[in-house]
Amino acid sequence: MESKLNISFLGGAGTVTGSKHLVTTESKQILVDCGLFQGLKELRLLNWEPLPIDPSTIDLVLLTHAHLDHVGYLPRLVAQGFKGKIYCTAPTGSIAEVILLDSAKIQEEDAEMANKKGYAKHKPAKPLYTVKDAKKAIDSLYDVACNQWIDIGDNIRFRFNLIAHIMGASFIELEVNKKRLVFSGDIGRFDDPMLEEPHRPRHADYIIMESTYGDRHHKHEDSKKRLGDIINSTNNRGGTLIIPSFTVDRAQDFIWMIWQLKKAKKIPNIPVYLDSPMGVNVSKIYAEFDDYHKLGMDVFDEAWAHVKKVASVKDTFRISADKKSKIVIAGSGMMNGGRVLLYLQDHLQNPDSTVMIAGYQARGTRGRLIQDGTKEIKIHGNFYKVRCHIEEMTSMSSHADQDGLMNWLAGLSRKPKTVFIVHGESQAANALRVKISHTLKWDVAIPKMNESYEL
Ligand SMILES: [Zn+2]
Structure with missing residues (x-):
C-alpha cells in the first residue's frame, strides 16, 4: 500500500x-x-x-x-x-x-x-x-x-x-x-x-x-531613467514623491538607483527619507549577506548613508508637513497600514506630489484602489480626494x-x-x-x- x-x-x-x-x-x-x-x-x-x-x-x-x-x-x-x-x-x-x-x-x-x-x-x-x-x-x-x-x-x-x-x-x-x-x-x-x-x-x-x-507581461523600460523623470517632474512642481515599500525589498533598489541618479547629476540633491521603525537594521543585513546580491557594498554603504532614517512618529508628522520637495520611502507597501498613511493624508490631495506604485497591490488595499484610479481614499476614518500624480513602475516588480x-x-x-x-x-x-x-x-x-x- x-x-x-x-x-x-x-x-x-x-x-x-x-x-x-x-x-x-x-x-x-x-x-x-x-x-x-x-x-x-x-x-x-x-x-x-x-x-x-x-x-x-x-x-x-x-x-x-x-x-x-x-x-x-x-x-x-x-x-x-x-x-x-x-x-x-x-x-x-x-x-x-x-x-x-x-x-x-x-x-x-x-x-x-x-x-x-x-x-x-x-x-x-x-x-x-x-x-x-x-x-x-x-x-x-x-x-x-x-x-x-x-x-x-x-x-x-x-x-x-x-x-x-x-x-x-x-x-x-x-x-x-x-x-x-x-x-x-x-x-x-x-x-x-x-x-x-x-x-x-x-x-x-x-x-x-x-x-x-x-x-x-511586464513593460520593458529603463527603470533608472523613468525614476529620474518622475523625481524631476515632482521636484519641478515642488511636490513630494512618496514610494510605498517594505523596509527590506524594493526599498533597497530605490535607494541604490536614487543615489546613482544623484551622483550622475540626473536629479537634484533633494532629501531622501526612509520612514520605518525598523529601517536602520537593513543595511547590516545587506552587508552580512553580500554573497546573496549583486550590490557592491562600498557603493551601497554610500547610498545608504545619504538616506535619512526616520525613527519616531513625531518626526514623520514634521517631515510630512514640511513643504519642501523630497522623496519618502515608507511602509507598508500596499498602503494598508503603517507610516505611509500619514504622508498620504498630507499629500494625496496635493496636485504637486506623486505617489509611485512599484510593487504588487492586492485587491482591497488602498494601493489597489489608487492603482485602479479611485478618486477618494479613506484613511484613519477620514476621506481624502486623490489629486496628486499617480505613477506606476512595473519594471521594478x-x-x-x-x-x-x-x-x-x-x-x-x-x-x-x-x-x-x-x-x-x-x-x-x-x-x-x-x-x-x-x-x-x-x-x-x-x-x-x-x-x-x-x-
Ligand atoms: Zn513575495
Missing part, C-alpha cells in the same frame, strides 16, 4: 496572500510558508480565525521567503502553540526578523491610533500580535544552507534553491518517500538588477506554483511575468503529475493554467481555500 501523502491549501489559494500549504505524511505535518492574509476585509478577518488544524500538531515550518504574505502569521502560529523549528535561508531569517518586528510594531501603532482617535469598530482595538509575540517566533527561526538536502528522517528531506524574488528567497523541494514536491514560493525575474537569475527545478512530481502575474513563469518551468526534464496553481487572483491563475495546459499539455489544478489532495 502507498504511504500517506496529502496536501492542504490553507491560504494563498484563490488569492495572492496568506500562503500556507500543509503537507501531511505518515508521521509528520509540515507547513510550507505561514503568511498573513492582506487586502480585502473578508481576507484580513481570516487572520483572526483559528486554523483548521491545531498549530501544536505541526512539526515544522519551511519558509520560501520573508514577505509578510509568506511569514506574517508566524507570531500567531507560535502564540497558538506551535513549538517546532522554522527552517529558512539565512537572509530570509534575518529579513523575517525585521519584517515581523515591523509588522508587529505597525499593528501596535495602528491599534493605538484607532483607540486614541476613536475610529476602532472593536473597542479596544487589539493588534493581531505584539512585538513580544514576534520575538517568540523569531527565536524559532533556523537557518539552512542553499542547494543542500536536509534529511529529517522518515524518508523526508528538503532543499532550498534561490529564486531571485527578494534576497534569500527560494523555491523548496520537499521529498517524501521519493515523491518530490516543489514549492515555487514567489518567482523572481530573470533580469533582476540586484539578484542572480532564479534557479529552476530539474525534476518534480508535483509543483505548487505562484501566479501573481500569470496574466501579465520583484515577480516574474507570464514569460518568466514559463521559463522557470522550462528547466524541468520531464512532465510532473500535477501543477497546482496558487498565489494569484482568479484571472491570473486561470491565464497561467491555460498557458501551461495548452503549451506543455500538463495537468493543472487551481486548488480552493482549505481544499486537500491525496498525492
Whole structure:
C-alpha cells in the first residue's frame, strides 16, 4: 500500500496572500510558508480565525521567503502553540526578523491610533500580535544552507534553491518517500538588477506554483531613467514623491538607483527619507549577506548613508508637513497600514506630489484602489480626494511575468503529475493554467481555500 501523502491549501489559494500549504505524511505535518492574509476585509478577518488544524500538531515550518504574505502569521502560529523549528535561508531569517518586528510594531501603532482617535469598530482595538509575540517566533527561526538536502528522517528531506524574488528567497523541494514536491514560493525575474537569475527545478512530481502575474507581461523600460523623470517632474512642481515599500525589498533598489541618479547629476540633491521603525537594521543585513546580491557594498554603504532614517512618529508628522520637495520611502507597501498613511493624508490631495506604485497591490488595499484610479481614499476614518500624480513602475516588480513563469518551468526534464496553481487572483491563475495546459499539455489544478489532495 502507498504511504500517506496529502496536501492542504490553507491560504494563498484563490488569492495572492496568506500562503500556507500543509503537507501531511505518515508521521509528520509540515507547513510550507505561514503568511498573513492582506487586502480585502473578508481576507484580513481570516487572520483572526483559528486554523483548521491545531498549530501544536505541526512539526515544522519551511519558509520560501520573508514577505509578510509568506511569514506574517508566524507570531500567531507560535502564540497558538506551535513549538517546532522554522527552517529558512539565512537572509530570509534575518529579513523575517525585521519584517515581523515591523509588522508587529505597525499593528501596535495602528491599534493605538484607532483607540486614541476613536475610529476602532472593536473597542479596544487589539493588534493581531505584539512585538513580544514576534520575538517568540523569531527565536524559532533556523537557518539552512542553499542547494543542500536536509534529511529529517522518515524518508523526508528538503532543499532550498534561490529564486531571485527578494534576497534569500527560494523555491523548496520537499521529498517524501521519493515523491518530490516543489514549492515555487514567489518567482523572481530573470533580469533582476540586484539578484542572480532564479534557479529552476530539474525534476518534480508535483509543483505548487505562484501566479501573481500569470496574466501579465511586464513593460520593458529603463527603470533608472523613468525614476529620474518622475523625481524631476515632482521636484519641478515642488511636490513630494512618496514610494510605498517594505523596509527590506524594493526599498533597497530605490535607494541604490536614487543615489546613482544623484551622483550622475540626473536629479537634484533633494532629501531622501526612509520612514520605518525598523529601517536602520537593513543595511547590516545587506552587508552580512553580500554573497546573496549583486550590490557592491562600498557603493551601497554610500547610498545608504545619504538616506535619512526616520525613527519616531513625531518626526514623520514634521517631515510630512514640511513643504519642501523630497522623496519618502515608507511602509507598508500596499498602503494598508503603517507610516505611509500619514504622508498620504498630507499629500494625496496635493496636485504637486506623486505617489509611485512599484510593487504588487492586492485587491482591497488602498494601493489597489489608487492603482485602479479611485478618486477618494479613506484613511484613519477620514476621506481624502486623490489629486496628486499617480505613477506606476512595473519594471521594478520583484515577480516574474507570464514569460518568466514559463521559463522557470522550462528547466524541468520531464512532465510532473500535477501543477497546482496558487498565489494569484482568479484571472491570473486561470491565464497561467491555460498557458501551461495548452503549451506543455500538463495537468493543472487551481486548488480552493482549505481544499486537500491525496498525492
Ligand atoms: Zn513575495
